[in-house]
Amino acid sequence: MQIVIALFDRFTALDAVGPHQVLHHLPGAEVIFAAERTRVVTDESRTLSLRADASFADVPRPDIVVIPGGPGQADQMTPGPLQDWLLQADATSTWTTSVCTGALVLAAAGLLAGRKATTYWLAHEELRRLGADPQQERWVFDGKYVTAAGVSAGIDMALALAGRIAGDEEAQRIQLAIEYDPHPPYDSGSPATAKPEIVEGFAARSRFAARG
Numbered sequence: 001m002q003i004v005i006a007l008f009d010r011f012t013a014l015d016a017v018g019p020h021q022v023l024h025h026l027p028g029a030e031v032i033f034a035a036e037r038t039r040v041v042t043d044e045s046r047t048l049s050l051r052a053d054a055s056f057a058d059v060p061r062p063d064i065v066v067i068p069g070g071p072g073q074a075d076q077m078t079p080g081p082l083q084d085w086l087l088q089a090d091a092t093s094t095w096t097t098s099v100c101t102g103a104l105v106l107a108a109a110g111l112l113a114g115r116k117a118t119t120y121w122l123a124h125e126e127l128r129r130l131g132a133d134p135q136q137e138r139w140v141f142d143g144k145y146v147t148a149a150g151v152s153a154g155i156d157m158a159l160a161l162a163g164r165i166a167g168d169e170e171a172q173r174i175q176l177a178i179e180y181d182p183h184p185p186y187d188s189g190s191p192a193t194a195k196p197e198i199v200e201g202f203a204a205r206s207r208f209a210a211r212g
Contacts, residue, residue: 077104090109
């Protein structure tokens with residue numbers, strides 16, 4: 001089972017690494033990081049890099065596609081190497097997935113038209129403008145398309161996907177293997193629970209502020 005995680009400049013690290021940490025445990029999984037060419041790709045913080053050991057041309061028919069988000073997603077919304085590969089790969093994939101604003105890349109390719117999907121909380125209106133039906137959920141399945149909310153939700157999405165592929169018990173074993181048992185020190189991980197002043201201040205500084 002070939003799982004390809006696409007990389008592009010200024011991706012969000014956990015969007016890619018979170019699903020990788022889960023999905024590589026699946027029986028028979030081959031997880032590959034790919035980009036338009038083999039190279040080192042740097043994340044949005046410019047402090048972490050991952051190596052794409054395959055070009056998109058090397059992996060034309062993956063079983064599972066994972067598209068991360070991040071500020072660099074804005075450069076992946078129009079025809080180009082990633083969009084061209086995504087459309088080709090989606091034609092035969094079993095699952096096409098995204099994390100955070102990676103859903104906007106799927107939607108820009110026309111893959112989420114009329115479908116329920118989720119994304120980063122500040123990007124829901126952008127997702128709607130691109131033809132999807134945004135849901136306030138941690139992850140969403142609609143057919144073979146699986147979308148996750150912001151950043152850390154990619155781990156949850158990957159576990160849910162693992163359950164669909166290998167069964168609930170295997171997914172639970174993976175969860176135990178990575179000791180995924182979050183107990184954050186603050187209840188501020190969602191706009192529904194964070195203090196209003198924190199939500200408003202963060203939203204005002206967001207790259208989506210003028211669009212939302």
